[in-house]
Amino acid sequence: MAAAADVPFTPDLHLRLLLSIDRGHNVQRAVRAAVAPGARVLDAGTGSGLLAMIAAGAGAGHVVAVDRHHVTLARTVAAHNGLADRITFHEADLAALGPADLGGRFDVLIAMIHTNHPLIDEERSRLVLDLRHRFGTPDCVVIPGEVRYQATGCERLDWDLATELTDLDQAGEALRGAYGRDFGPLVDAVRHGVAMRGARPAKAVAHAWRSPTRSGALRFPRGDVRLLTAAHDWVSFDYQAATFPGFPDEVRLVATTAGRLTGVIWTQQLRYAGQPLWTSESYSPLATARLVDEGQEVTLLTGDRWRATNILSHHQPT
Ligand SMILES: C[S@@+](CC[C@H](N)C(=O)[O-])C[C@H]1O[C@@H](n2cnc3c(N)ncnc32)[C@H](O)[C@@H]1O
Numbered sequence: 001m002a003a004a005a006d007v008p009f010t011p012d013l014h015l016r017l018l019l020s021i022d023r024g025h026n027v028q029r030a031v032r033a034a035v036a037p038g039a040r041v042l043d044a045g046t047g048s049g050l051l052a053m054i055a056a057g058a059g060a061g062h063v064v065a066v067d068r069h070h071v072t073l074a075r076t077v078a079a080h081n082g083l084a085d086r087i088t089f090h091e092a093d094l095a096a097l098g099p100a101d102l103g104g105r106f107d108v109l110i111a112m113i114h115t116n117h118p119l120i121d122e123e124r125s126r127l128v129l130d131l132r133h134r135f136g137t138p139d140c141v142v143i144p145g146e147v148r149y150q151a152t153g154c155e156r157l158d159w160d161l162a163t164e165l166t167d168l169d170q171a172g173e174a175l176r177g178a179y180g181r182d183f184g185p186l187v188d189a190v191r192h193g194v195a196m197r198g199a200r201p202a203k204a205v206a207h208a209w210r211s212p213t214r215s216g217a218l219r220f221p222r223g224d225v226r227l228l229t230a231a232h233d234w235v236s237f238d239y240q241a242a243t244f245p246g247f248p249d250e251v252r253l254v255a256t257t258a259g260r261l262t263g264v265i266w267t268q269q270l271r272y273a274g275q276p277l278w279t280s281e282s283y284s285p286l287a288t289a290r291l292v293d294e295g296q297e298v299t300l301l302t303g304d305r306w307r308a309t310n311i312l313s314h315h316q317p318t
Pocket of ligand 1: 009017044045046047048049050051066067068069092093094095111112113114115
């Protein structure tokens, strides 16, 4: 099954994540509530090392922190804070670790490795559950404990997929006219990435500093979208469950107002003990925008095509 490209984390991204102060405070509260004195804690995808340091400060007996990137930096930060002997850092891919690699099982699994993007996080959820099975004690507490998705149909005003794709077709024609060559494969490669790139609220994730006081959520600015449906519960997943069922193959929406449905905003909420830790939005466009009337039900397909392209299509009744 095709999947969206992964998100390469950089020190800059970690710094901006740390500056989402209310996310940090929410997770800090969760870690302090979960870690009993002497507990063994695994911080999977430690990044900056913040959550490993919070666990150590909360009285964990031993903390193991794993990431595939920038572990030297996280280790240096921990040492800088006098915690060098309380946290063991490993540079490794979590998916490739065996139980013997980390020296036993853990009472608490911190796995804040979601990317705010359902197309990537479906696999991340499988990984978190797999980590709990491979490394958790029978009563292992997982942070986040639950992931919820809601779907809201909307008209996106700042972006029009059909226009962008038409522009790309015209670019291909222009290149043929200018050079007498067919650049179809190059244009197709660009076309493949167009809908993926539109998934995130660009203004919120632009590479610019943002105020530490800004809300711990990633949203599309409301001037850029007009919501046409209520937020429909789509799927929720508890990390104490035995297996992860994956996302359903369709989403059903009912318009609360008439408009031009261009796509769906997914709201992802990571939760612990009934409280939200972090809320984020992403967007999937419809292949073709559709006019809807108030009260009209629309079923959109979230199967393999959506997973591979981020593009939704209509359910065709048989
Ligand atoms: C969203 S960041 C969060 C960092 C930190 N947990 C926090 O909440 O501040 C996710 C981190 O998980 C790491 N990560 C994701 N998948 C991983 C994998 N398969 N193996 C190791 N690290 C992974 C990334 O490199 C990144 O540093």
